[in-house]
Amino acid sequence: MRFVQSVCGPVPVEELGFTLMHEHVMASNAGVPENYPQMYRPDYQESLIRDLRACKANQIDTIVDASPYDLGRDPRRIQKVAEATGVHIICCTGFFFPLNPSFGNWTEEQIASMQIDDVTKGMAGTNIRAGLIKAVMDREGPTPERRFLHHAAGIASVETGVPIFMHSNPLYETGRYQIAFLKEVGVPAEQIKLDHMLETTDMEYIRWAYDQGVWLGCERLPRVTVAGDPYAAGIEARLKTLKKMIDDGMADRMMLSHDFSGISPVFDTLSQKQRADFDAQIPGRWLFVKNTVFPRLIEMGVDASVLYRMNTENPRNFFEAARSKGEGN
Numbered sequence: 001m002r003f004v005q006s007v008c009g010p011v012p013v014e015e016l017g018f019t020l021m022h023e024h025v026m027a028s029n030a031g032v033p034e035n036y037p038q039m040y041r042p043d044y045q046e047s048l049i050r051d052l053r054a055c056k057a058n059q060i061d062t063i064v065d066a067s068p069y070d071l072g073r074d075p076r077r078i079q080k081v082a083e084a085t086g087v088h089i090i091c092c093t094g095f096f097f098p099l100n101p102s103f104g105n106w107t108e109e110q111i112a113s114m115q116i117d118d119v120t121k122g123m124a125g126t127n128i129r130a131g132l133i134k135a136v137m138d139r140e141g142p143t144p145e146r147r148f149l150h151h152a153a154g155i156a157s158v159e160t161g162v163p164i165f166m167h168s169n170p171l172y173e174t175g176r177y178q179i180a181f182l183k184e185v186g187v188p189a190e191q192i193k194l195d196h197m198l199e200t201t202d203m204e205y206i207r208w209a210y211d212q213g214v215w216l217g218c219e220r221l222p223r224v225t226v227a228g229d230p231y232a233a234g235i236e237a238r239l240k241t242l243k244k245m246i247d248d249g250m251a252d253r254m255m256l257s258h259d260f261s262g263i264s265p266v267f268d269t270l271s272q273k274q275r276a277d278f279d280a281q282i283p284g285r286w287l288f289v290k291n292t293v294f295p296r297l298i299e300m301g302v303d304a305s306v307l308y309r310m311n312t313e314n315p316r317n318f319f320e321a322a323r324s325k326g327e328g329n
Contacts, residue, residue, distance in 0.1 A: 004319050005119070005131035006062075006088045007079040016088065017061030018308070019315035020286060022165065022195055022219045024261040025065045025081070025089060028072030032265070034124075039265040045081060048262050052085035055286050062088040062315070063286070066165070066259070068134050070097050075128040093118035094134030094153055096167070098145050108148055112155035119160045133157050135178065136167040142177035150181035158186050163322040165193040165217060170200035175209050189213030190321040196220060196259070198238040203248070206241070210250045215318050218242060219259040221293050224281045239293070243300050254310050255318070256289050258282065 003010035025048065032039055041047070055063070067073045075091050082089040093115040103111070118130040135153040137146045157164045164187060168174045175194045182192055194209055195217030210216060222235040233241065245254060260282060261267070270278060282288050294307050 002320050005129040006090050007075055007082050007128050011088050013316045013319045016316055018059055018311050019062040020257045021064045021255045021315055022066045022217055022257040022259050023063050024067050025078050026074045027067050027261040027264040030070040032072045033074040041268050044263045048081045049084050051262050051285055052081055052087045056085055056087055058287050064090045068092055068094040068096055070095055075123050075126055079128055090131035092132040092134045093130040095149050096136050108151045111152035115156035116159055119162050133162055133164045135164055137174040137178050138169045139172050147181050151185050154182040154185035154187045157191055161322050163191045165195055168194050168196050170197055173205055179212055193217050198241055201233055201237055201241050203244055215253045218254055219257040221258055221289055222281055239296055246302055251306050251310055255314050256310055258288060
């Protein structure tokens with residue numbers, strides 16, 4: 001039996017249930033949880049428990065936290081809310097931003113060893129182990145540093161068997177480089193998930209990505225913005241893209257999610273009106289996909305069973321497909 005490491009220990013893949021594969025339970029920046037916890041709103045724990053209990057009541061069983069250390073990864077606090085609610089939460093290792101100068105001349109192998117430790121021993125001085133590895137490329141494209149970090153993540157993935165999910169920017173078709181970089185160090189396609197595919201409506205690029213044999217993360221449903229930033233496709237365009245992807249036979253490797261942060265100090269700096277406008281963009285918070293997107297797609301002619309398979313069978317198959325090495329992986 002295969003297991004996935006959650007913040008509360010290994011979970012059999014058969015028990016993952018309905019899974020949101022790319023969210024941010026607590027998002028900030030490197031060092032905030034340890035040094036400035038007062039940046040969290042006073043009722044952060046109660047707010048998260050309320051959201052996660054709503055998930056559980058709506059048969060959402062598992063959430064992947066997509067915040068590596070430099071997005072404020074906080075395994076201790078996340079473990080507490082997971083224990084209080086019964087929702088499986090899977091944390092990740094990896095790097096979002098370029099390495100700061102303190103990393104000096106560390107090699108790809110040395111950076112990989114840190115991620116391997118997160119997977120096999122525990123994160124941030126705890127025994128809470130990462131269940132995924134994250135790699136990132138945005139509009140900066142295939143810089144030498146991004147290649148370096150993808151290689152490090154790939155080395156860690158090959159060594160541990162833990163799969164990789166990737167922040168990508170389809171508008172710049174970064175997946176073409178990201179997949180190539182991982183293949184350079186031997187990561188098999190079935191161990192790779194390329195995220196944020198709904199940032200584009202270019203079906204040719206989406207079909208290319210699917211044809212590589214990787215998994216497709218369909219997040220940002222909706223694209224929640226501050227101050228009305230008109231970033232990429234709106235929700236109606238995203239729904240139409242989802243429908244085209246499903247009609248074109250890609251549903252067996254698609255997974256839907258929000259990329260929404262339950263708690264972030266950024267939110268607490270907004271004015272009352274800004275916060276109200278922000279909240280109005282995602283009614284139901286982590287319930288939006290299941291309670292709003294699914295019904296809309298069903299109205300558009302998508303079979304409900306196909307939608308549920310994308311967030312139940314596909315996450316299970318994704319983790320099953322990864323090569324298992326070591327206890328609990």
